[in-house]
Amino acid sequence: MQQTPHERRQIEALLDFYSASGVDCFLGEQPVDWFDLTNEHAAQRLQNRTPAAPSQHTGLAETAPAANPRHPAGAAPQPAPATMPMPSAIPAPPTGQGGAMGQPAVLPDREIIAAARDLAASAATLEDLRRCLEAFDGCNLKLTAKKLVFADGDPQARLMFVGEAPGRDEDLQGKPFVGRSGQLLDRMLAAIGIERTAVYIANVVPWRPPGNRTPTPQETEICKPFIKRQIELVNPDVLVFLGAASAKTLLGAQDGIRKMRGRWMSYPGNGREISAIATYHPAYLLRSPLEKRLSWRDFVSIKEALLANQER
Numbered sequence: 001m002q003q004t005p006h007e008r009r010q011i012e013a014l015l016d017f018y019s020a021s022g023v024d025c026f027l028g029e030q031p032v033d034w035f036d037l038t039n040e041h042a043a044q045r046l047q048n049r050t051p052a053a054p055s056q057h058t059g060l061a062e063t064a065p066a067a068n069p070r071h072p073a074g075a076a077p078q079p080a081p082a083t084m085p086m087p088s089a090i091p092a093p094p095t096g097q098g099g100a101m102g103q104p105a106v107l108p109d110r111e112i113i114a115a116a117r118d119l120a121a122s123a124a125t126l127e128d129l130r131r132c133l134e135a136f137d138g139c140n141l142k143l144t145a146k147k148l149v150f151a152d153g154d155p156q157a158r159l160m161f162v163g164e165a166p167g168r169d170e171d172l173q174g175k176p177f178v179g180r181s182g183q184l185l186d187r188m189l190a191a192i193g194i195e196r197t198a199v200y201i202a203n204v205v206p207w208r209p210p211g212n213r214t215p216t217p218q219e220t221e222i223c224k225p226f227i228k229r230q231i232e233l234v235n236p237d238v239l240v241f242l243g244a245a246s247a248k249t250l251l252g253a254q255d256g257i258r259k260m261r262g263r264w265m266s267y268p269g270n271g272r273e274i275s276a277i278a279t280y281h282p283a284y285l286l287r288s289p290l291e292k293r294l295s296w297r298d299f300v301s302i303k304e305a306l307l308a309n310q311e312r
């Protein structure tokens, strides 16, 4: 069908809007409400135990890896490594707790979180942990992300940074903090005489939330065991939380970043307390450059803590 230039521009604008909102694949002409169990398609999928869409609540690929566009319906799902308890292998809840037709419609978050905890604890090395995350289908963010953003830098580093979640550039490259915020972080590190390659950088959530939205509390809880294990395995001397979100998740801190930043705290590591500090997220500094003077103080304090630790 021939479109007028105006129609074409309208279609392009709509596609741009979808793309900016995180929609990056086409599934069908008509929207299907997968939670409407009177809906013929949804009911049939449940009956066949091959749900075609992630649940809206947790987005979990509950009974079938086919819910994952990486394993399109009909394609043979890739078997998970035998040692990894995948959420799809979690037994259905006792009868009575399931959804329509006796099938569990949504796996409770706590089961996914427990599976994430077991899986993370089973990782003996950082490479193990990366493989666990690659095999883990319990977080809906994996469905829309292009790549797992595991970490960057030196696994033996004494200084570790933890951000919130990857953005677009990180998702494309599969590395944390490589976009504009990452470049600012590199410059801040250089200002205290530290190269990016000498530190270890990771995020609480290792998959990009669509459209760069904030990860939901469920997504954060599901990913938390993995970042906790990652910190244990790196075992840094100094831990820096970039922004309030990572400090709140990992320290249970309640204060806002303005109150929390620049204060030394203690993070319970593997058998020892790790010196931890929160500072402004570089993305915030890009929007509020005047706050860089406070970040500068934090970075000087970080450098001093590293030196003091070295002398011990």
Ligand code: URA
Pocket: 163, 164, 165, 166, 167, 170, 175, 176, 177, 178, 181, 182, 203, 283
């Ligand atoms: N913001 C984050 O919190 N993490 C990244 O990796 C990039 C931007």
